[in-house]
Amino acid sequence: MPKERKLIEVTVDRTGATSIDLRGFHGQGCSRVMAWMTANADEITHAHDKPEAFEEPLEVEMTERRTEVL
Amino acid sequence: MSRYAEVITKIKDQGLLCAALTQMGFHEVESHVQAQTLFGYHGDARNERAEVIIRRQYIGSASNDIGFVRDKATGVFKAIISDFDRSSKHYNNEWLGKLNQAYVEQDQMAIAKERGLAFIGREVQSNGAVTLLFALDEPEADELAAKTNLWSTL
Numbered sequence: 458m459p460k461e462r463k464l465i466e467v468t469v470d471r472t473g474a475t476s477i478d479l480r481g482f483h484g485q486g487c488s489r490v491m492a493w494m495t496a497n498a499d500e501i502t503h504a505h506d507k508p509e510a511f512e513e514p515l516e517v518e519m520t521e522r523r524t525e526v527l
Numbered sequence: 528m529s530r531y532a533e534v535i536t537k538i539k540d541q542g543l544l545c546a547a548l549t550q551m552g553f554h555e556v557e558s559h560v561q562a563q564t565l566f567g568y569h570g571d572a573r574n575e576r577a578e579v580i581i582r583r584q585y586i587g588s589a590s591n592d593i594g595f596v597r598d599k600a601t602g603v604f605k606a607i608i609s610d611f612d613r614s615s616k617h618y619n620n621e622w623l624g625k626l627n628q629a630y631v632e633q634d635q636m637a638i639a640k641e642r643g644l645a646f647i648g649r650e651v652q653s654n655g656a657v658t659l660l661f662a663l664d665e666p667e668a669d670e671l672a673a674k675t676n677l678w679s680t681l
Binding site for chain 2: 470477
């Protein structure tokens with residue numbers, strides 16, 4: 458099964474205000490990548506996690522289950 | 528989709544500022560370690576000095592030099608634009624907004640390159656906003672995992 462592609466969409470308006478949208482990331486990877494993209498920012502005016510951010514990738518879950526059986 | 532943020536970025540990187548000005552069509556941009564004198568439209572030396580300068584011959588026949596001087600305390604660049612040029616509708620607050628937009632675009636491209644993200648494309652929206660799309664492809668993700676333990680905490 459192909460993995461979900463991890464995408465970063467950056468939109469910069471005509472004043473330079475920026476919105477950054479991460480798609481396909483899970484767990485702490487979201488925070489790490491967002492930290493990269495906002496490393497030079499002076500102010501974060503709004504931020505929120507989406508439900509997927511709290512979900513573990515399916516592959517990881519399956520691996521853990523196999524380990525329990527063994 | 529998994530995370531969303533809105534941020535404000537001020538102009539602090541001199542190289543990226545020059546790149547942003549070039550992106551806006553200014554191909555003769557001076558960049559100095561020490562601030563240099565700005566000149567008025569008569570060729571008269573002005574009191575202001577700046578590290579990044581667009582000389583008046585590249586702006587308009589009746590224009591003054593446009594400069595960008597770094598604030599020593601904050602590191603943020605401030606534009607020095609004469610009242611004449613500011614009121615000419617070419618170099619007003621809207622122009623400064625577009626410069627900030629170009630700067631952020633350059634900044635995000637530089638971050639993406641540094642982090643090994645794949646650049647997918649750039650699109651200008653009907654409202655003038657620019658959207659950049661990057662991907663963290665699996666080969667890059669595996670490489671990054673080896674380098675930074677990025678995915679080890681997942």
